[in-house]
Amino acid sequence: xxxxxxxxxxxxxxxxxxxxxxxxxxxxxxxxxxxxxxxxxxxxxxxxxxxxxxxxxxxxxxxxxxxxxxxxxxxxxxxxxxxxxxxxxxxxxxxxxxxxxxxxxxxxxxxxxxxxxxxxxxxxxxxxxxxxxxxxxxxxxxxxxxxxxxxxxxxxxxxxxxxxxxxxxxxxxxxxxxxxxxxxxxxxxxxxxxxxxxxxxxxxxxxxxxxxxxxxxxxxxxxxxxxxxxxxxxxxxxxxxxxxxxxxxxxxxxxxxxxxxxxxxxxxxxxxxxxxxxxxxxxxxxxxxxxxxxxxxxxxxxxxxxxxxxxxxxxxxxxxxxxxxxxxxxxxxxxxxxxxxxxxxxxxxxxxxxxxxxxxxxxxxxxxxxxxxxxx
Amino acid sequence: xxxxxxxxxxxxxxxxxxxxxxxxxxxxxxxxxxxxxxxxxxxxxxxxxxxxxxxxxxxxxxxxxxxxxxxxxxxxxxxxxxxxxxxxxxxxxxxxxxxxxxxxxxxxxxxxxxxxxxxxxxxxxxxxxxxxxxxxxxxxxxxxxxxxxxxxxxxxxxxxxxxxxxxxxxxxxxxxxxxxxxxxxxxxxxxxxxxxxxxxxxxxxxxxxxxxxxxxxxxxxxxxxxxxxxxxxxxxxxxxxxxxxxxxxxxxxxxxxxxxxxxxxxxxxxxxxxxxxxxxxxxxxxxxxxxxxxxxxxxxxxxxxxxxxxxxxxxxxxxxxxxxxxxxxxxxxxxxxxxx
Amino acid sequence: xxxxxxxxxxxxxxxxxxxxxxxxxxxxxxxxxxxxxxxxxxxxxxxxxxxxxxxxxxxxxxxxxxxxxxxxxxxxxxxxxxxxxxxxxxxxxxxxxxxxxxxxxxxxxxxxxxxxxxxxxxxxxxxxxxxxxxxxxxxxxxxxxxxxxxxxxxxxxxxxxxxxxxxxxxx
Numbered sequence: 001x002x003x004x005x006x007x008x009x010x011x012x013x014x015x016x017x018x019x020x021x022x023x024x025x026x027x028x029x030x031x032x033x034x035x036x037x038x039x040x041x042x043x044x045x046x047x048x049x050x051x052x053x054x055x056x057x058x059x060x061x062x063x064x065x066x067x068x069x070x071x072x073x074x075x076x077x078x079x080x081x082x083x084x085x086x087x088x089x090x091x092x093x094x095x096x097x098x099x100x101x102x103x104x105x106x107x108x109x110x111x112x113x114x115x116x117x118x119x120x121x122x123x124x125x126x127x128x129x130x131x132x133x134x135x136x137x138x139x140x141x142x143x144x145x146x147x148x149x150x151x152x153x154x155x156x157x158x159x160x161x162x163x164x165x166x167x168x169x170x171x172x173x174x175x176x177x178x179x180x181x182x183x184x185x186x187x188x189x190x191x192x193x194x195x196x197x198x199x200x201x202x203x204x205x206x207x208x209x210x211x212x213x214x215x216x217x218x219x220x221x222x223x224x225x226x227x228x229x230x231x232x233x234x235x236x237x238x239x240x241x242x243x244x245x246x247x248x249x250x251x252x253x254x255x256x257x258x259x260x261x262x263x264x265x266x267x268x269x270x271x272x273x274x275x276x277x278x279x280x281x282x283x284x285x286x287x288x289x290x291x292x293x294x295x296x297x298x299x300x301x302x303x304x305x306x307x308x309x310x311x312x313x314x315x316x317x318x319x320x321x322x323x324x325x326x327x328x329x330x331x332x333x334x335x336x337x338x339x340x341x342x343x344x345x346x347x348x349x350x351x352x353x354x355x356x357x358x359x360x361x362x363x364x365x366x367x368x369x370x371x372x373x374x375x376x
Numbered sequence: 377x378x379x380x381x382x383x384x385x386x387x388x389x390x391x392x393x394x395x396x397x398x399x400x401x402x403x404x405x406x407x408x409x410x411x412x413x414x415x416x417x418x419x420x421x422x423x424x425x426x427x428x429x430x431x432x433x434x435x436x437x438x439x440x441x442x443x444x445x446x447x448x449x450x451x452x453x454x455x456x457x458x459x460x461x462x463x464x465x466x467x468x469x470x471x472x473x474x475x476x477x478x479x480x481x482x483x484x485x486x487x488x489x490x491x492x493x494x495x496x497x498x499x500x501x502x503x504x505x506x507x508x509x510x511x512x513x514x515x516x517x518x519x520x521x522x523x524x525x526x527x528x529x530x531x532x533x534x535x536x537x538x539x540x541x542x543x544x545x546x547x548x549x550x551x552x553x554x555x556x557x558x559x560x561x562x563x564x565x566x567x568x569x570x571x572x573x574x575x576x577x578x579x580x581x582x583x584x585x586x587x588x589x590x591x592x593x594x595x596x597x598x599x600x601x602x603x604x605x606x607x608x609x610x611x612x613x614x615x616x617x618x619x620x621x622x623x624x625x626x627x628x629x630x631x632x633x634x635x636x637x638x639x640x641x642x643x644x645x646x647x648x649x650x651x652x653x654x655x656x657x658x659x660x661x662x663x664x665x666x667x668x669x670x671x672x673x674x675x676x677x678x679x680x681x682x683x684x685x686x687x688x689x690x691x692x693x694x695x696x697x698x699x700x701x702x703x704x705x706x707x708x709x710x711x712x713x714x715x716x
Numbered sequence: 717x718x719x720x721x722x723x724x725x726x727x728x729x730x731x732x733x734x735x736x737x738x739x740x741x742x743x744x745x746x747x748x749x750x751x752x753x754x755x756x757x758x759x760x761x762x763x764x765x766x767x768x769x770x771x772x773x774x775x776x777x778x779x780x781x782x783x784x785x786x787x788x789x790x791x792x793x794x795x796x797x798x799x800x801x802x803x804x805x806x807x808x809x810x811x812x813x814x815x816x817x818x819x820x821x822x823x824x825x826x827x828x829x830x831x832x833x834x835x836x837x838x839x840x841x842x843x844x845x846x847x848x849x850x851x852x853x854x855x856x857x858x859x860x861x862x863x864x865x866x867x868x869x870x871x872x873x874x875x876x877x878x879x880x881x882x883x884x885x886x887x
Contacts, residue, residue, distance in 0.1 A: 019519045041523070041686055132591060132683025138414035204592055204682045357523070358595075358685045452744065493850060496771035503779025507751065510783065514744060514790050522790075529783060536779075553850055 016044060021360065023052045029126060029364060030371030034348070041356045048348050053375040061335040066092055066166060066301040069335070074160035076339060077373040079122050080115040082151070083314045085164035090245055091310040091321040092166045093295075095303040103291040104168035105247040109284045110181060111154070111163060112246060112312075113277040117188065118147040119315035119368075120270050120277075124195055127267070127365035131208050136198050143191050146184050153177055166301055168294030178285045185278050185285075192274045200271070209264040213351040213363045216261055223347045227317025227340050228269045229367055233261035239313040246312075250287075251280045263366040270368075302330055309338075316340040316368055337376060341369040379482075387488050391468050395624060400430035402623045406675045413679035440612035445516060448609065452515035457610065457617035460508020463501045464624035470494040471631045472556050474641040474660035486641070486660055487556065494555040495547065498632060499540055502587070506532045508621065509606050516609035524605035527595050527686055532587055534693040539583035541701035542576040545708040546636045549573065559640035566647045570637035575704045577637045579697050581670075584629035586693065588622060591678035595686055630670035631663075638666050722763055729756045743789045747782060754778040768850040 022033035031052035037044045057076060061069045073084040086108050093100060100108075125140035148158045153174055155163040163170065199205045215223070220233040230237055238255040240248040256272035258265025305327030311320035317340030324334035344367045351363045404419065404426065411418030419426030444453055474486030491497060506529050513525020547553060549569055550561035562568055570577045586593040595605075607618045634640060641659035645651050657665075684692070733753040740746040754777045761770035857865050 017519060017523075019523070038523075041527075128682065132594070133681065135410075135414050135679050138416060142415060198680070199682070202682065204684055207688055208682060208685060356685060356687065358683075449742075449744070452748070455748075491767055493767045493771045496768065496775065496850075500771045500775035500779055503775050504751075504755075506779070506783060507748075507786075510786055510790075511744075511748075514786075526787075526791075529787065533780070533783060 023049075029369060032345075032364065032369070032371055032374075034352075034360065034364075036352075036357065036360065038357065041358075043352050043355055043357065043360060046349050046352050046360070048345060050342075050345065050371070050374050053371045055376065057376040058335050058337060062332055065330045066303070066332070069332070070164060070166075071160070071162040073337075074162055075372060076337065076376055077119075077314060077316065077319070077341065077370045078159060079370055080119040080315050081159065081161045082111045082115045082163050083119075083312065083319065085161065086112055086246065087310070087312040087314065087319045088321055089164045089166050090312065091308060091323055092301070092303060094310050095306060095308045095323060095325060096166075096301070098167045098295050098297060100168055100295050101292045102247070102289045104293045104295070106284050106288045107169055107173060107293070108164070108246040109248060109251065110281055110288075111151075113281045113284070114147050114150060114181070116277045116315040117274060117281075118144050120274055121147070123270060123315075123365070123368045124199075124267075127362075127368070128195075128199060128205075130361040130365040131205065133198060133202075133205070136195055139191065139194060139198075143188060146187065150177070150180060150184060153180070165294065165297075167297035168292070172293050173288075178288060181281060181285045185282050188278055189275070192271065192278075196271055199267070206264065208358075208362060209267055209366075210262060211260075212263040212355065212359050213366060214260060214262045215347060215351060219350070220261065220347070223350065224343045225317070225347050226343060227313070227315070227368075228266050228273065229344050229347065230317065231256065232258035232266035232269045234259050239311055239318060243311070245310075247284060248280075251283050253280050263362055266366045300330065303327065307334075311338065314340055316370065316373070317344055339373040339376065341367075341371070341373040342376075345369050345374055383482075383484060384488060387484075388469075391473075391488060392465065395465060395468055395627065396620070398627060399620050399623045400434060402627065402671065403433070403619070404430050405671070406623075406678075409672065409675045410679045413676070434616070437613055437616040442612040442614060443609075445518070445609050447517045449515040449517065452511050453609075454614070456508050456512035456515055457614045457621075458508075459511060460505055460621040461617045461624070463505040463508075464621045464628065467498050467501050467628045468631075470497050470555050471628070472559060472635065472640055473663050474658070475556075475559075477659075490554055490556045492552070492554045492557075495543055495553045495558070495636075498628070499536070499543065502625075502628070503536060505621070505625070508618070512610070512618070513606040516606075518609055521606045521608050524595075524608070528589065528606060531589070531593065531595065531689060531693075534690060535583045535586040535593075535697070538579055538693060538697040538701045539587060541698065541705055542573075542580045542583070543636070545573055545576045545701075545705045548705075548708050548712055555635055555640075558636060559642065562639045563642055563646050568637060568639040568642075573637065573704070573708070575700065576708075577633070579701050579704070580633060580637065582692075583697060584633065585674070585677065586689070588625045588629055588674075590622075590626065590674055592681040592684050593689055594678075594683060595689060626671060626674055627667065630667040630674070633670055634663060634666040640666075719763065723760070726756055726760050726763065730760070744786065747785050747789055750785070751778050751782050754782065766849055768853050 017038040019036050019038060020033065021036055023031040033049040033052065035047040035049065037046070055075065057072050061072055064072065070085055070088060073088045074081040076084050090100075092098075121140040121144040125137035125144075128134075128136035128140075151161055151163070152158050154177060155161045155170065157163070215225070215229075215233050217233045217235045220230050221235060225233075226237070234257050236255050236257045239245070240253075241255055253276045254272075256269045256276065258269050303323075303325040305325055307322070307324040309320055309322045311318050313319075318338065319340055320338035322334070322336040322338065323332050326333040348363065348367060351367075352360050355363070407429070408418040408426070419429040422428040422432045444450055469488045470491060472485075472487035472490070476483050476485040478484070509528040509532070510525050513521040513523075513528070516522070546558065546569055549565075549572060550558040552558060552561065558569075565572070585591075589595075607615055610618060639646065641663040643651070643654040643657070643659070643662050730753055733749045733756065736749040737746050737753060740749060754773060758770040758773040758778070761767070761773060
């Protein structure tokens with residue numbers, strides 16, 4: 001009979017501790033559930049469970065007419081609702097080959113970038129909060145409030161805007177709105193510096209984010225990451241540059257990329273995106289052309305039979321819509337969304353393995369997922 | 377009879393009540409200061425500028441349902457908050473708020489007791505406080521509290537070493553363990569020990585942040601990671617006891633830092649006769665002012681800094697603070713011998 | 717009179733908690749009673765006029781060592797079946813033997829202590845006994861008991877290195 005070798009764990013049982021993080025946990029950003037298998041505080045493995053916020057938006061959309069779907073898209077990435085609206089409307093416009101007037105495209109660009117800033121404000125606040133810096137959270141929300149005010153003035157809502165129509169805009173911009181947007185750009189520029197002052201060179205922040213959750217460029221591509229998590233790994237993929245939509249082809253801006261692919265680089269990329277977004281907003285607001293706000297759209301929206309995929313760069317990454325129309329009914333035959341949060345979340349398991357519990361929340365934060373979009 | 381029993385008893389009553397009041401208002405101060413740092417207003421509803429908020433909080437906490445989880449170890453679960461609160465309060469017995477003064481023609485010392493092992497008493501009582509946290513985590517019979525209580529106890533034990541070592545350098549300077557004698561030694565030396573022992577002071581302050589579980593070392597109650605830490609399963613008054621113990625400990629650390637490094641109740645430049653004007657402010661006020669500055673820094677740090685990770689915290693404690701404290705102690709000893 | 721009452725009360729608590737330490741089924745409770753026991757022993761030291769020892773007792777035993785006990789008890793799964801042995805009374809016999817040995821030793825110490833009369837510690841160069849308890853302990857440790865003190869610290873160092881070697885296989 002063979003005697004088992006006396007090893008380290010022979011005397012004491014060293015069990016793995018399985019803890020359930022979420023769906024009700026302060027830093028899983030909604031209802032994400034992560035089942036962690038811990039060895040001490042080290043994560044041996046993790047199971048990411050989603051689906052707690054599933055509302056069946058895709059299936060619902062197949063039973064709504066084309067205009068009604070716009071307000072459903074609001075409910076996906078609810079911190080960047082206007083971006084969802086733009087993505088959907090452009091897809092339908094592509095399906096119907098509608099020419100959108102230049103003025104509408106400019107306003108869409110402004111709204112998209114304002115949403116990017118609002119979304120990044122929420123991200124920088126919660127991400128810093130997860131790592132323990134709570135002041136940034138309130139500073140960022142203070143500025144997000146200004147954006148919400150701008151949106152309220154534009155479309156009357158503060159969270160779910162329903163702010164787009166197929167073929168253009170529901171309303172023209174209110175008088176003086178562009179001045180307010182420029183004023184906001186002035187304020188926001190210094191506020192971004194303020195966030196960076198609190199975090200970028202902070203020793204503790206560096207220790208908590210540098211070298212945490214490294215993912216190489218090829219790996220990020222293989223996992224299907226997009227947006228800042230992809231650019232943080234040094235892949236310069238930005239749909240605004242590569243396949244311009246709205247009025248991005250007329251804007252001058254840079255695409256920031258990271259090098260190490262760690263949490264810190266993803267942070268730096270987003271911080272730089274704040275500035276680039278402000279740059280775009282300034283150009284677009286100053287150059288808004290006169291003209292109509294809606295293109296030639298038929299009374300009854302009934303796209304010809306066919307299918308199309310159109311993607312835009314949402315604050316979280318590639319937001320794509322795949323729509324099939326049978327050409328007969330007034331609702332889509334198939335409606336499918338490629339949500340950036342869902343695809344980015346697939347990287348989480350690879351990222352957190354081998355890190356500590358405290359890093360898990362930092363990494364969830366650094367992927368910047370919105371569960372409304374993951375589950376739809 | 378009066379000197380032996382009545383006056384000490386009165387002093388205990390006054391100090392205990394002042395402390396508990398101070399602790400509750402510490403909570404308000406923290407909320408207010410952090411709110412101002414974050415461009416908010418803080419509590420504003422209860423009383424003018426929210427100054428009655430602590431009372432409202434206390435009433436709320438007392439009348440809240442007190443839940444004991446079914447699977448909890450009931451006796452230990454009940455004892456844990458008490459164990460963490462009692463050491464935090466009895467430490468005040470040896471903290472000197474001022475020298476002996478004359479009140480109604482009777483000499484009254486502004487401290488409850490001046491034992492000649494005062495400093496050791498503080499350290500040993502503080503070391504018992506860790507049981508509250510460990511047992512809370514254990515008795516809750518839940519995973520997050522257990523993880524948090526392990527973190528907390530490891531943290532407290534590690535930082536206690538560094539802090540105690542810095543105290544030894546102060547003892548070397550003062551040649552006494554009595555808190556009153558340490559203040560007197562600073563008077564005789566004509567300089568606050570913070571200027572003679574800057575390294576010890578810095579280590580003491582960082583260690584103090586860690587020992588009171590304050591940001592950036594507030595890992596045991598890291599809400600974002602451990603959903604509230606060791607008191608996740610606590611509610612009502614038992615939760616409040618943990619909360620109050622943390623603030624009471626903050627006041628203890630501030631008072632000890634004031635006494636050891638900033639001359640306790642002494643006014644600035646106690647030996648310079650030209651500054652006698654400063655004596656308008658009574659000695660105990662000086663003590664409170666200095667302690668208040670420390671408390672303010674505690675809050676300020678919390679509003680500014682992110683949180684360290686557990687392994688980083690241990691690394692700082694063991695690989696940086698403890699060697700530094702030992703080196704400081706050795707250098708202090710050598711210098712003392714050379715001068716003597 | 718007052719001292720005697722205090723002593724007997726404390727002694728009763730100490731013995732009572734000591735019995736609870738060994739008789740309680742739950743290991744964590746047992747460790748807790750040990751802490752209480754140590755605290756009362758510290759109170760006994762205060763009664764004997766040795767506040768320094770009392771503080772050290774609380775700091776080292778109650779605050780330090782037992783915390784480590786508690787760690788081990790909490791983290792290690794102790795719910796293993798007891799090991800069977802041919803002679804079920806072996807432990808009892810061993811226990812009685814040890815108890816007798818300890819009693820003899822205590823008796824010897826007591827008689828030795830009776831025959832010697834204690835004298836206040838006088839430091840050469842100064843007149844009169846040392847002022848405080850702390851100073852007395854310090855003085856004795858660095859004069860009469862220097863070698864045992866150094867040996868004890870060597871032993872602790874060895875134990876520490878041993879623990880590191882055991883815990884960290886790959887250095």
